Amino acid sequence: MGAGKQLHAGPVTYVVLAVFALVSLAPLLWTAIAASRTDRRLAQTPPPLWFGGNLFSNLQAAWDQAGLGTAMVNSVFVAGTITVSTVLFATLAGFAFAKLRFRFSGLLLLLTIGTMMIPPQLAVVPLYLWMADLGWSNQLQTVILPSLVTAFGTFFMRQYLVQALPSELVEAARVDGASSLRIVWHVVFPAARPAMAVLGLLTFVFAWNDFLWPIIALNQQNPTVQVALNSLGTGYVPDQSVIMAGALLGTLPLLIAFLLFGKQIVGGIMQGAIKG
16 A cells, blocks of 8 residues: 555445444433433333424423523533643643653652552542531532542643653753743643543543532532432432433533534544654
8 A cells, every 4th residue: 555545434334333323322312212202101111212292391391300500500610620620730740740850750650540540439438528627518619629630631641742742842942941831831732732632521521420429529509410410310200201301401511512622622633643
C-alpha cells in the first residue's frame, strides 16, 4: 500500500458497525419506549416494542414528582465545576510529572496511581464526618470538593504529554525567557487540547451520573439529578413508566452535550493522533 493511500470500508464493515450501533442504542431506545407507555402496559407480556402516546405526560409527571428543575441546575453546576477543575489541575499535574524534574517525582506518581487501587466506598464514612465538621451537610460543595482532581486524570494527562509535548519545545520556550505560566498557557495547553477534551467529556459524564456520594451527602431539598430520580422509585407500587421518563430526562443533557461537542472532541482526538 503506497504512502498516503486512503483506506475504504467494505460492506462487512458497515454491517458490523450498524450492529454495534443498534446494540449500543438499544437501552436508550427501550427507555424511550417504556417512558411513552403506561405502567399497566409495561407489566403485560410481551412487552411493547414501539412508542405509545404517554411520553409527554410521563415526562411532565417525572419532572414534577422529582423536582428536576432544581436538580438539573445543581447537576450542571456540580458537573461543570468538577470538569473544569479536574481538567485544569490534571493537566498541570500531568505536565509536572511528564516534563519537570523534581525530587521524589517517581514516588509521588506511584502514590498517585496507588490511590486508584483504593475502593471509593472506604472513604465514605471519614469523608462524611469531615464534611459534617465543616458544616457543609446537604450543600453542593460537599459533592464538589472531593472530586476537584482525580488520580486517573493526572495519570491520563501525564501519559499523553510524555509523547505529545516535546521536551525541546519546553526548553526552547524557557530559553526565550517565557515564564512558567506563559509556557503552560502557550505551549502545554495547546499541545494537551485533544486529551483535555477527552478527559473533560469523561469527567462530565462521571460527575453527572455519580450517585453513591451525592445520595449520602445531599437530600431531596437540594439534590442533583441522580438524587432526585431516586425519589421516583419510592412508594408502595412505583410507576415504572414515570421512572423511565425520569431516566430519559436525566440522560438528555449528556446526549445534547455530545451532539454539540462530539465533533470537536473526535476532531481533537484525530489531531492528537496525527501529531503523535
